[in-house]
Amino acid sequence: MRRFRFIPMALLASLPLTASPAASADKTLTVYTYESFVAEWGPGPKIEATFEAQCGCDLKWVGVSDGVALLNRLKLESGRSQAGIVLGLDTNLVSEAKATGLFEAHGLDTSAVSVPGGYSDDVFIPYDYGHFAVIYDTETIANPPTSLKDLVEGDPNQKIVIQDPRTSTPGLGLLMWVKSVYGDDAASAWENLSKRVLTVTPGWSEAYGLFTSGEAPMVLSYTTSPAYHMVAEDTDRYQAAEFSEGHYLQIEVAGLLANAPDKDLARQFLAFMMTPGFQDEIPTNNWMLPAAQTSIDLPTAFSTLVSPDKTFLYSSDEVAENRAAWIEEWLGAMSR
Amino acid sequence: MLTRTEHHASRAGGVAALMFIGLALAAPVAVLVAQGTGSDVSASQGAYLARITWFTLLQAGLSTLLSVGFAVPLARSLARRPSFWGRRWLINLFAVPLGLPPLVAALGLLEVWGRNGVANQGLALFGVETPFSIYGLSGILIAHVFFNMPLAARLILPGLERLPPEYWKTAANLGMSGFNLFRFVEWPAMRRSVGAAAGLVFMLCATSFTLVLVLGGGPAATTLEVAIYQALRFDFDPGRAVLLSAIQIGLTLAVMLGLKLISVPTEAGDTKGGGTDRPDVARGWHALPDAALIGAAGVFVGAPLVAVVISGLAADLMRLLTDALFWRAAATSLLIGIAAAIVSVSLASLMVRARYSAGDQPQSRRLGLLSGMSGAAGSLTLLVPPVVLGAGWFLMLGGGAGQLLAPLAVIVLINALMALPFVMRVIEPAHQSAMERNGRLALSLGITGINRIRQIDIPAMLVPLATGFVFAVALSLGDLGAIALFGSDRIVTLPWLLYQKLGSYRTADAAGLALLLGVTTMALMIIADRLGNRSGSALWPGKQLQ
Numbered sequence: 001m002r003r004f005r006f007i008p009m010a011l012l013a014s015l016p017l018t019a020s021p022a023a024s025a026d027k028t029l030t031v032y033t034y035e036s037f038v039a040e041w042g043p044g045p046k047i048e049a050t051f052e053a054q055c056g057c058d059l060k061w062v063g064v065s066d067g068v069a070l071l072n073r074l075k076l077e078s079g080r081s082q083a084g085i086v087l088g089l090d091t092n093l094v095s096e097a098k099a100t101g102l103f104e105a106h107g108l109d110t111s112a113v114s115v116p117g118g119y120s121d122d123v124f125i126p127y128d129y130g131h132f133a134v135i136y137d138t139e140t141i142a143n144p145p146t147s148l149k150d151l152v153e154g155d156p157n158q159k160i161v162i163q164d165p166r167t168s169t170p171g172l173g174l175l176m177w178v179k180s181v182y183g184d185d186a187a188s189a190w191e192n193l194s195k196r197v198l199t200v201t202p203g204w205s206e207a208y209g210l211f212t213s214g215e216a217p218m219v220l221s222y223t224t225s226p227a228y229h230m231v232a233e234d235t236d237r238y239q240a241a242e243f244s245e246g247h248y249l250q251i252e253v254a255g256l257l258a259n260a261p262d263k264d265l266a267r268q269f270l271a272f273m274m275t276p277g278f279q280d281e282i283p284t285n286n287w288m289l290p291a292a293q294t295s296i297d298l299p300t301a302f303s304t305l306v307s308p309d310k311t312f313l314y315s316s317d318e319v320a321e322n323r324a325a326w327i328e329e330w331l332g333a334m335s336r
Numbered sequence: 337m338l339t340r341t342e343h344h345a346s347r348a349g350g351v352a353a354l355m356f357i358g359l360a361l362a363a364p365v366a367v368l369v370a371q372g373t374g375s376d377v378s379a380s381q382g383a384y385l386a387r388i389t390w391f392t393l394l395q396a397g398l399s400t401l402l403s404v405g406f407a408v409p410l411a412r413s414l415a416r417r418p419s420f421w422g423r424r425w426l427i428n429l430f431a432v433p434l435g436l437p438p439l440v441a442a443l444g445l446l447e448v449w450g451r452n453g454v455a456n457q458g459l460a461l462f463g464v465e466t467p468f469s470i471y472g473l474s475g476i477l478i479a480h481v482f483f484n485m486p487l488a489a490r491l492i493l494p495g496l497e498r499l500p501p502e503y504w505k506t507a508a509n510l511g512m513s514g515f516n517l518f519r520f521v522e523w524p525a526m527r528r529s530v531g532a533a534a535g536l537v538f539m540l541c542a543t544s545f546t547l548v549l550v551l552g553g554g555p556a557a558t559t560l561e562v563a564i565y566q567a568l569r570f571d572f573d574p575g576r577a578v579l580l581s582a583i584q585i586g587l588t589l590a591v592m593l594g595l596k597l598i599s600v601p602t603e604a605g606d607t608k609g610g611g612t613d614r615p616d617v618a619r620g621w622h623a624l625p626d627a628a629l630i631g632a633a634g635v636f637v638g639a640p641l642v643a644v645v646i647s648g649l650a651a652d653l654m655r656l657l658t659d660a661l662f663w664r665a666a667a668t669s670l671l672i673g674i675a676a677a678i679v680s681v682s683l684a685s686l687m688v689r690a691r692y693s694a695g696d697q698p699q700s701r702r703l704g705l706l707s708g709m710s711g712a713a714g715s716l717t718l719l720v721p722p723v724v725l726g727a728g729w730f731l732m733l734g735g736g737a738g739q740l741l742a743p744l745a746v747i748v749l750i751n752a753l754m755a756l757p758f759v760m761r762v763i764e765p766a767h768q769s770a771m772e773r774n775g776r777l778a779l780s781l782g783i784t785g786i787n788r789i790r791q792i793d794i795p796a797m798l799v800p801l802a803t804g805f806v807f808a809v810a811l812s813l814g815d816l817g818a819i820a821l822f823g824s825d826r827i828v829t830l831p832w833l834l835y836q837k838l839g840s841y842r843t844a845d846a847a848g849l850a851l852l853l854g855v856t857t858m859a860l861m862i863i864a865d866r867l868g869n870r871s872g873s874a875l876w877p878g879k880q881l882q
Contacts, residue, residue, distance in 0.1 A: 035836060036836065036839055036840050039836055039840060041842075042840070069569070071572070072568075076727065166555075166562065166566045167549075167562070167565060167566060194554060197553075198451070199549075199551065199552065199553045200549065200554050201549060201550050202545070202550070202562075202565075204839065205439070205838040205839045206439055206442075206546070206549075206550050208838075208841070209843060209846075210446070210550075212843050213446065213447070213647075214452045215450045215452060216451070225841075228841045229841070287840075328384075330555070331384065331555050334554050334555045335554065335555055335556040
């Protein structure tokens with residue numbers, strides 16, 4: 001749910017137009033998720049193969065652009081959906097998701113799950129997490145900011161690209177990070193920071209594109225971003241700046257839909273989600289941190305990543321209650 | 337000149353097209369309103385809305401002024417120099433921005449104008465230490481001029497090229513030049529298309545979204561389209577989204593009416609046909625100002641495209657081109673584009689014909705209404721946010737899971753509606769001229785009905801029809817598709833693939849795809865150009881009959 005991105009699930013339906021997937025299996029589980037999860041290079045295809053081998057069923061992914069779009073899709077379908085599971089909301093959206101009345105308690109033992117802050121819920125189960133971080137280009141920045149305060153008060157000529165909290169989840173993440181650290185002084189912090197902000201993009205992709213094209217030496221992303229460049233591109237040029245106040249957390253969760261056609265199968269999937277068969281695919285395919293045990297060691301690149309001692313996370317009720325007001329405060333401070 | 341039956345058929349066709357468009361727009365909006373939660377606009381939101389509305393109109397107005405302001409002298413210079421080396425390539429190149437997703441164009445522009453762009457690097461050579469920043473209103477304007485100045489020039493140029501050579505001969509004999517030539521010959525020929533182009537550019541800029549946010553530098557640069565997107569996506573408040581859309585449509589329409597940007601048809605004289613020799617235009621060093629202007633426009637439009645090509649060439653193109661998914665996306669994109677173009681050109685043709693039949697001074701109120709509504713429908717579809725249409729249609733389809741054809745049809749429909757204003761503007765002036773040229777002749781030869789359409793009207797209109805068609809395909813190619821926001825299941829298009837690559841760190845692949853998209857658009861334009869050439873002269877639609 002991290003990014004603003006689009007795409008289909010076309011990869012899986014290899015037969016055009018008339019394809020009716022795998023008539024061999026008698027049971028089908030449809031999982032709604034975000035599209036990067038089911039991309040060719042995402043974790044979806046591998047997880048599908050492993051799960052299908054266990055359940056003797058047909059696992060069908062449906063990918064929409066991101067977590068916010070997932071929730072919209074459910075609202076648009078208002079209960080008519082054929083899906084059993086929704087995978088890819090983040091904790092910010094949990095309150096709103098519960099308010100739709102479309103989800104029901106999973107009733108599973110979630111002791112295998114371990115995420116910072118010990119998040120646990122009777123409806124949603126975490127499957128991965130990540131920390132927001134400022135990523136910088138080591139070729140342009142020798143002394144990266146060491147705290148959020150450093151970032152806010154630093155040299156205005158050293159620019160950062162951020163995302164808009166009105167249209168993107170990382171943008172909302174930064175908004176809450178600043179709020180967690182500055183509280184009532186958030187507005188003046190934003191006013192300061194705005195001098196360093198090169199521009200505010202509608203989504204993650206635009207911001208990261210500007211960053212890698214050399215337009216700005218810093219961007220808001222995730223602590224795991226450098227791992228991608230190290231593992232897939234073999235370069236340690238891009239690094240995350242560790243902030244002394246702590247980092248804001250994003251936890252991605254999955255939940256059971258109340259009118260799932262086959263609830264037992266859906267629960268079986270949720271249980272599978274907490275095992276290495278699922279978790280092994282997360283780090284190097286979804287570029288997030290696993291929320292439960294993996295059977296393989298993480299690539300060495302992951303051990304070099306910033307791993308914050310202190311993390312922030314507002315409860316989803318707090319987010320639902322304050323989001324509008326905080327965005328308004330942000331708009332006021334940034335427009336000045 | 338149409339027969340009685342032809343008049344009836346033309347008007348019936350226009351009414352059918354209008355009903356189709358009306359249904360395609362109204363149905364999803366109605367469904368969304370029905371779904372809508374009670375939206376209340378608080379006082380602070382009111383101030384916010386007032387501010388972004390002002391900014392929307394301000395940046396759109398300035399963008400239009402600059403785009404058309406540069407396009408008019410540019411079209412004039414191009415018309416004065418009908419045969420320099422690379423002219424046709426340049427004009428084809430002018431359509432390429434249209435087929436690029438805004439983000440790709442923005443990245444190309446930043447290679448030139450950005451903090452580390454060519455322009456700033458050039459300044460640094462001269463010892464300028466602090467780079468200039470384009471972020472803010474200036475960045476938005478540069479981007480909008482990059483997208484729309486070439487488009488406007490393309491729309492204005494045919495009006496000048498359609499002028500009979502006798503005009504230029506007479507002007508030369510009278511010793512007319514400079515301002516007088518502009519005032520008495522060129523401006524009357526351009527006026528209609530300048531108004532139409534300005535209206536189109538204004539709408540495109542008023543509804544701009546990605547460019548405004550990326551280059552605007554911060555939330556002070558926010559358009560209504562952003563608020564609509566936010567209302568539908570983050571707040572899921574369809575009622576509010578529809579309300580904001582209504583504000584957007586109403587205000588933009590009011591401004592366009594106020595500025596008389598709805599096109600006014602003018603008379604086009606009869607002609608004997610002939611070459612495009614311009615006896616009024618001096619050669620030699622007199623060509624310098626024209627050359628400078630054309631050269632500057634070429635560099636302004638070309639440089640960001642070159643940047644797109646350079647970063648695209650750095651990608652592993654062989655791998656991209658051997659990826660089955662790429663071909664699937666390309667096929668889907670082309671299929672959607674062609675289908676949308678067929679729908680769009682058909683609707684536009686019906687409405688253009690009906691408007692012609694209703695006449696410049698409609699004799700009855702009903703005819704006036706038909707003409708006015710067709711004109712409006714051919715413009716205002718751009719103002720309805722695709723995301724609103726997409727959401728409404730999605731709701732009507734009861735969710736898109738597992739379906740393929742229905743969502744595809746919706747994407748085609750939305751793209752066709754978005755392309756309609758472009759297509760109308762390409763074919764309407766040409767249709768007018770062709771009818772004035774051939775109408776009487778067809779009538780005197782007794783060629784009527786289907787035969788007339790087949791043997792006279794379509795051949796005479798082949799070039800503008802093909803151009804309109806290719807414009808529509810190109811627009812579709814660069815469009816991300818509103819339905820993407822709500823899930824597309826099994827539909828992959830090139831811009832989606834591009835965004836997916838960008839969204840998962842695969843920047844080089846995305847740059848490669850952008851290059852391929854640009855090349856495809858260019859190829860389409862060249863095909864339309866060649867097609868026009870083979871079927872006769874691009875300049876004389878009525879030549880076959882003379």
